Amino acid sequence: MFSFFKNWFGKEQGELKQELQEEAAIDINELSDAEADVEKSASPQAAGSGKVHTELSLHPLWEQELDAEKKYTLRFLQAELPDMVRGMISVTGFSMIPQPNGLTVTMFFRNSLDHPVRFKNLRLAIYLDDKPFARMRVDLSEMGAIPPRSSRPWELLFPEETFLHDNFTFKRWKVVMKAGKSSHVWPNHLELDPEMEKRMTERQKDRLEALTHSLPPIPANTVQVTGFDIAMAKDGRLVAGLLFRNGLREMYQPDKVRITISDTDGDVVAKGTVDASVVRVKPGHSRPWLIVFPPSAVKKPNANLRRWVLDVE
Helix, strand or coil: CCHHHHHCCCCCHHHHHHHCCCCEEEEHHHCCCCCEEECCCCCCCCCCCCEECCEECCCHHHHHHCCHHHHHHHHHHHHCCCCEECCEEEEEEEEEEEECCEEEEEEEEEECCCCCEEECEEEEEEEECCEEEEEEEEECHHHCEECCCEEEEEEEEEEHHHECCCCCCCCCEEEEEECCCCCEECCCEECCCHHHHHCCCHHHHHHHHHHHHHCCCEECCCEEEEEEEEEECCCCCEEEEEEEEECCCCCECCCEEEEEEECCCCCEEEEEEEECCCCCECCCEEEEEEEEECHHHECCCCCCCCCCEEEEC
16 A cells, blocks of 8 residues: 555655646446445535535545655645536546556545545546556445545556556556446457357467457447458358457347458458357357358458458348
8 A cells, every 4th residue: 555655755746746647537427326326315416517626535544544744745636636527526547556466556536526425336447548558347435435525545456457458658647437327338248158169279268358358338238249350261261250249238149140241442252141049148248259151152252351341230
């Protein structure tokens, strides 16, 4: 705990200010009951145009453990944060330190409501230069209730398994909250068919897992299909790997799907209606499926497949 202070002492106040990252704010009403709880005696208020100035609020343990100089540093950083729009909650990162097992990230959780807010299970993401780098759902119940118009610092470890890639080269970073009532879903749970899994190497499984985490969220109540591999066999068959991503609230069970594959030149390489009754994708899950076009369904055997376009109906 408090590992972020190791990097700070000896710095000027202007340098400390530069540690503050971009704020990510959302309307409190976008969070589900499982993600945040507003004081029971009050109803969530709508966001408005009025601005709210926040004050530092320390968890009792932080209040007990930190000396006066460290508290002053946090109070200075909090004072540099911008005023908030009323009715919003936000997160602002101010320290990110590599660890042997991940990244320690310290941030201010901010509350511009007139009532205390208690965070529960919240989805957080780290973005490097506006691209997702790590995602995880975290239990924030130990942080306690954030008083009205207050900012509370908190430290979290993003373990290596939450990383979407290994690229640490960046100029800017920020922490982002993902709201459960938002209009998009992130089907990041990969599920493999047992028979398909038996034929896959560990490297192929790792590639699919990485793909599942790197793809962007999809609109809620939709299903999207992404092509992840393609090859023309020597006997003229075309084999394509498809990743079904389910943003519905129920199991996705297609009967038949119509598939069209085009090449770099925009020419149709293969198309046809395929029996998809074996495909079963749980809500919030992604599931790969291999489709094989016989030579008779391949319209352009010499197609350039370095880049290809998949259309599924």
